[in-house]
Amino acid sequence: MRFEDKVVIVTGAASGMGLLSAQQYAAEGAKVVLADVNGEAVESAAEAIRQDGGDVCAVAVDIRSYAEVENTVALAVKCFGRIDILANVAGGNPHRVCNCPGGFDEMPLEAIDWGIEVNFTGPIYFCRAVLPVMLKQKSGVIINLGSVDGVTGGAGSVVYGAAKSGMIGLTKSLALFGAPHGIRACCVSPGPVMTRAAMANMKTPLGRAADPDEVTKLILYLSSADAAFISGTNYLIDGARSCGGNG
Numbered sequence: 001m002r003f004e005d006k007v008v009i010v011t012g013a014a015s016g017m018g019l020l021s022a023q024q025y026a027a028e029g030a031k032v033v034l035a036d037v038n039g040e041a042v043e044s045a046a047e048a049i050r051q052d053g054g055d056v057c058a059v060a061v062d063i064r065s066y067a068e069v070e071n072t073v074a075l076a077v078k079c080f081g082r083i084d085i086l087a088n089v090a091g092g093n094p095h096r097v098c099n100c101p102g103g104f105d106e107m108p109l110e111a112i113d114w115g116i117e118v119n120f121t122g123p124i125y126f127c128r129a130v131l132p133v134m135l136k137q138k139s140g141v142i143i144n145l146g147s148v149d150g151v152t153g154g155a156g157s158v159v160y161g162a163a164k165s166g167m168i169g170l171t172k173s174l175a176l177f178g179a180p181h182g183i184r185a186c187c188v189s190p191g192p193v194m195t196r197a198a199m200a201n202m203k204t205p206l207g208r209a210a211d212p213d214e215v216t217k218l219i220l221y222l223s224s225a226d227a228a229f230i231s232g233t234n235y236l237i238d239g240a241r242s243c244g245g246n247g
């Protein structure tokens with residue numbers, strides 16, 4: 001029960017690693033705000049956690065809208081009184097999500113905008129909106145989701161890689177900004193994760209993609225008191241993919 005009485009906001013909580021980390025925070029005693037653009041899915045995810053005894057609420061939010069982000073933070077404070085942890089998990093490669101099979105040279109501007117806004121601007125908005133609460137509390141942890149593509153780059157990930165590199169810089173600067181106020185920030189940069197079957201095709205020297213649980217365990221560890229001296233660091237969890245050999 002590492003998160004007893006802690007209040008956590010998880011973005012991207014309707015599916016994949018956002019959903020799994022929300023379930024795991026709740027199972028360890030946290031009160032969790034599940035935030036996602038998919039309102040129906042996030043509400044049913046929250047209902048399932050409630051059935052298991054979790055104290056959670058769901059919010060439909062498009063993280064590209066600062067007004068919606070601010071409302072989510074206000075709702076978290078109204079429901080649970082504070083915010084101890086923000087997990088910025090929402091994201092995705094615009095080539096896949098916006099259905100752009102061609103290269104970067106053919107990418108529609110709308111897909112470029114989506115890639116930057118969901119993977120970078122939205123997380124910055126959430127950090128901006130929770131910081132006044134955390135500064136007042138003089139405590140807080142922010143976990144940002146990067147990607148191995150943000151470290152190595154990727155020919156098929158020009159926009160995604162740029163946004164995810166930005167998450168590493170964002171994390172470092174937040175760590176410096178927050179340190180005098182008891183606020184930590186960490187970045188978790190996975191290689192391929194089996195939140196969808198196609199990730200098995202992305203090679204790693206370890207010969208497989210990660211189980212989502214391997215990544216969420218790292219997210220939970222970094223946001224726990226056991227990681228109290230860790231801030232500003234990017235953690236690759238990529239089966240050695242970033243070492244240069246792709247297996």
Ligand SMILES: NC(=O)c1ccc[n+]([C@@H]2O[C@H](COP(=O)([O-])OP(=O)(O)OC[C@H]3O[C@@H](n4cnc5c(N)ncnc54)[C@H](O)[C@@H]3O)[C@@H](O)[C@H]2O)c1
Binds near residue numbers: 064
């Ligand atoms: N799965 C992988 O292989 C992998 C690898 C490296 C990094 N990552 C990163 O990890 C994170 C989680 O990945 P996943 O595979 O679990 O994701 P996922 O695709 O299963 O879930 C992403 C969630 O984000 C939500 N979302 C999308 N746009 C949104 C918006 N505008 N506002 C609010 N919510 C929005 C979606 O509805 C979805 O529920 C992402 O940031 C992703 O970029 C994933």
